[in-house]
Amino acid sequence: MSRAGAHRSGVPVARRPRADETAPGELVVEARDLALRFGGVTSLDGVSLRQRRGEILAVIGPNGAGKTSLFNCLTGAYRPQQGSVTFWPEQDRPTELVGRRPHAITRLGVARTFQNIRLFPALSALENVQIGTEVRQRYGPVGAILGLPHARRAERDGVRQALSLLDLVGLSHRTHELAASLPYGEQRRLEIARALGTGPSLLLLDEPAAGTNPAEKRDLAGLITRIAGTGVSVLLIEHDMRLVMSVATSVVVLNFGRVIAHGTPGEVQRDPAVIEAYLGVADDTGGDAGGADVQAGPGAATRKDVR
Amino acid sequence: MSVPPPGPPAASDQPAASGPGGGAATVPLRVTESPARSAGPSDPTGSSDPTGSSDPTGSSGPDGGPARPAWHPAVLFTRARLRQLGVLLLVGVLAAIVTGPTGNSDKPLQAAKDSIIDVRIVLYLGLAVALWVVLVLGAELRGALERVSAPVRAPIGAAYGRRGAPIVLNLVLLAIAIVAPMVVSTAAQQSMVNDIGIYALLALGLNVVVGYAGLLDLGYIAFFAIGAYATAYFSSQTAMPWHAPFTLNPFFVFPIALVLAALAGVILGAPTLRLRGDYLAIVTLGFGEIIHLVANNADNVTNGARGAFGVPHLSIDLLGIDYKWGIDPLPYYYLLIVIIVGVMIAFGRLERSRIGRSWAAIREDEIAAEATGVATLRMKLLAFAIGASVSGFAGVLFASKQFFNPQSFSLQASFFVVAVVIFGGMGSRLGVVVGAVVLQGLAFYLRDKVPPADRYIYFGAVIVIMMIFRPQGLVPSRRRRREIQLAEEGIGAADSLGVAPTGGQQ
Numbered sequence A: 001m002s003r004a005g006a007h008r009s010g011v012p013v014a015r016r017p018r019a020d021e022t023a024p025g026e027l028v029v030e031a032r033d034l035a036l037r038f039g040g041v042t043s044l045d046g047v048s049l050r051q052r053r054g055e056i057l058a059v060i061g062p063n064g065a066g067k068t069s070l071f072n073c074l075t076g077a078y079r080p081q082q083g084s085v086t087f088w089p090e091q092d093r094p095t096e097l098v099g100r101r102p103h104a105i106t107r108l109g110v111a112r113t114f115q116n117i118r119l120f121p122a123l124s125a126l127e128n129v130q131i132g133t134e135v136r137q138r139y140g141p142v143g144a145i146l147g148l149p150h151a152r153r154a155e156r157d158g159v160r161q162a163l164s165l166l167d168l169v170g171l172s173h174r175t176h177e178l179a180a181s182l183p184y185g186e187q188r189r190l191e192i193a194r195a196l197g198t199g200p201s202l203l204l205l206d207e208p209a210a211g212t213n214p215a216e217k218r219d220l221a222g223l224i225t226r227i228a229g230t231g232v233s234v235l236l237i238e239h240d241m242r243l244v245m246s247v248a249t250s251v252v253v254l255n256f257g258r259v260i261a262h263g264t265p266g267e268v269q270r271d272p273a274v275i276e277a278y279l280g281v282a283d284d285t286g287g288d289a290g291g292a293d294v295q296a297g298p299g300a301a302t303r304k305d306v307r
Numbered sequence B: 001m002s003v004p005p006p007g008p009p010a011a012s013d014q015p016a017a018s019g020p021g022g023g024a025a026t027v028p029l030r031v032t033e034s035p036a037r038s039a040g041p042s043d044p045t046g047s048s049d050p051t052g053s054s055d056p057t058g059s060s061g062p063d064g065g066p067a068r069p070a071w072h073p074a075v076l077f078t079r080a081r082l083r084q085l086g087v088l089l090l091v092g093v094l095a096a097i098v099t100g101p102t103g104n105s106d107k108p109l110q111a112a113k114d115s116i117i118d119v120r121i122v123l124y125l126g127l128a129v130a131l132w133v134v135l136v137l138g139a140e141l142r143g144a145l146e147r148v149s150a151p152v153r154a155p156i157g158a159a160y161g162r163r164g165a166p167i168v169l170n171l172v173l174l175a176i177a178i179v180a181p182m183v184v185s186t187a188a189q190q191s192m193v194n195d196i197g198i199y200a201l202l203a204l205g206l207n208v209v210v211g212y213a214g215l216l217d218l219g220y221i222a223f224f225a226i227g228a229y230a231t232a233y234f235s236s237q238t239a240m241p242w243h244a245p246f247t248l249n250p251f252f253v254f255p256i257a258l259v260l261a262a263l264a265g266v267i268l269g270a271p272t273l274r275l276r277g278d279y280l281a282i283v284t285l286g287f288g289e290i291i292h293l294v295a296n297n298a299d300n301v302t303n304g305a306r307g308a309f310g311v312p313h314l315s316i317d318l319l320g321i322d323y324k325w326g327i328d329p330l331p332y333y334y335l336l337i338v339i340i341v342g343v344m345i346a347f348g349r350l351e352r353s354r355i356g357r358s359w360a361a362i363r364e365d366e367i368a369a370e371a372t373g374v375a376t377l378r379m380k381l382l383a384f385a386i387g388a389s390v391s392g393f394a395g396v397l398f399a400s401k402q403f404f405n406p407q408s409f410s411l412q413a414s415f416f417v418v419a420v421v422i423f424g425g426m427g428s429r430l431g432v433v434v435g436a437v438v439l440q441g442l443a444f445y446l447r448d449k450v451p452p453a454d455r456y457i458y459f460g461a462v463i464v465i466m467m468i469f470r471p472q473g474l475v476p477s478r479r480r481r482r483e484i485q486l487a488e489e490g491i492g493a494a495d496s497l498g499v500a501p502t503g504g505q506q
């Protein structure tokens, strides 16, 4: 891992092959037949999914479909009862992720954000990102206490990377402010910066646009595209179909813990099963027509909040 | 970690405590949060700050109460203020009784009656009222200042310096510490070494565990005992029945004790740090008691309750420096000052390094810390080992300074160190040292004034008052203060998500 550490700076680096240069079909992650149950509740029921390197893959589905559960299985937060997840780190051999601890998975190159933002609220924006950029650093307590050269250098590198990531997500003006004091939309972007700090090759975003305004959504679409442009594969959960349509290369639709459709955004949008699923949920929740969700509109993004 | 155990979690498995960011754990949260969060997108103005209700920079007053328009005498008589006065008066009465004449069993209430009709009570009640006025005026003054500077005052999240207390203040305090022993009695000097100095060192170590990593360790004194007994074992043939085949200068025992204590910390921590905060506290408590009981009862190993007698004093004969510490407390005092200052500087650097940030991350949101790649278990173990090694180190000093017996390692001692850390200000190096000075100073002051058994009443009272008026401690650390502030506003802190943090919940 230390080999990759040098350029896994967290700062997107130009040396990475661009998405379109990578051989098609080269996988970054593959989940096979995942099943996750909580007592009587089945949140994943044989989910399989493949993502090619450099691709932006969107996971959509009604509330409670199991999207977040899928993320939790990929990142080690939950351990599925069945199934496996293979991850191809950039220059390493494929690795099984199920059974590893979350921090180990992050160090392999899978970073995530949370649906309910989980920043370190009393730390500054910079410190939040630093914690990400420092995970691969090796210096220990002695180096820190004695201020040994390699520790100082690592510390400086961490700060530099964090600053450039803050710049990337447009938060340079917030560097020293507490995470908790940032507006909601900026907190979301700070979380993305923190995740990027760990130098991922696969980035999992759980509803990054939830609770943000239309202008912020547009910025976010740009940001996601830029991140993918640096060679980071993005797995995206999003309710806002306009956002999904504008950034995703392909889409997986979950419903009741199963994959009900898979294809390009256009194909998925026309899929009868998908329309059906959304309509069904709309009836359940008594909300407006499910079609509205598929057709986007900012309101759709936060339907789950209303629940 | 509060990640669910492998295998199918049972339905009764308290899912709320295990959901990182998704699923059932968030369901109750959504209910409470949705008004604030959904305000964003549905807000026609497109406000970019949907956190609205919990905006820390909002217009609420400095205490989180509603902003008062202007000063008015009536503020002296708000309910909170009157309650404050009531508490202080009660404390005054209590103080009058405990400092009054001692009773006897024939007339148990006589003493209380005597002290209540004594003039003493007037004094104490007067003091209580005076203290109240000072508190109220102080708060008002601060409020007024903040109102004046409100428009220019930076929000809570604004830039802040990275350093703790200003250097000048630290130097002044250091100067006072250097001069102080010269103007006090020998008995006080003794206490400054054995009680204040040693406890300041202990508190600095425990502060790493409690203040930085957020773990509650109630058996901390056990590592102190390990250091002390290691010294007796290695540096004297006579102190204990059990001794090394060779004799070492206590100076060389420092590194040994450091390693032994750290090792003990790791051995204790490795299996237990997976436990949630409260269980960890219980396990460490048990560990502390085990060490204490072994020391007390293993007569032909540790000399049991009689204690270890005759551990040589420190001496140094190196590079032309030849010095022997003796019964005079002053040389020990200055040695302690050097060590304490060194430890403070070292831990300051540690806190500002990636290691300190990892601890902060674990404290604030352990699940997010894991997801960001922080090896939470290992970092906690590191905090545990570092804290333990400081304790072991202090044990060597303690043992070479004077005779000791297992009483020094009782549960009470452990609690006292915890009290010092909480009282002084968790996470604040200067705070815990000041805490040791104040609490041990109080103990020394009370030594001839009240029966030993009563002493804890005073400690109790002081700590309770402290927790009411200043829960963040005497000299709080910035980070901790911000965390408390945010937690009061309902922001952040892992526990607001209904996820029990693995760390302590002090």
Ligand SMILES: Nc1ncnc2c1ncn2[C@@H]1O[C@H](COP(=O)(O)OP(=O)(O)OP(=O)(O)O)[C@@H](O)[C@H]1O
Pocket (backbone or CB within 6 Å): A038, A041, A042, A043, A061, A062, A063, A064, A065, A066, A067, A068, A069, A070, A115, A304, B015, B016, B018, B019, B022, B023, B024, B025
């Ligand atoms: N820790 C848990 N304990 C019990 N049930 C859970 C847990 N986590 C998830 N579930 C259940 O699993 C199902 C899927 O939840 P999940 O959070 O993955 O849905 P989602 O697709 O992310 O929904 P949303 O769009 O609302 O975020 C739900 O029925 C949920 O109640």
Ligand SMILES: [Mg+2]
Pocket (backbone or CB within 6 Å): A067, A068, A069, A115, B022, B023
């Ligand atoms: Mg979800």
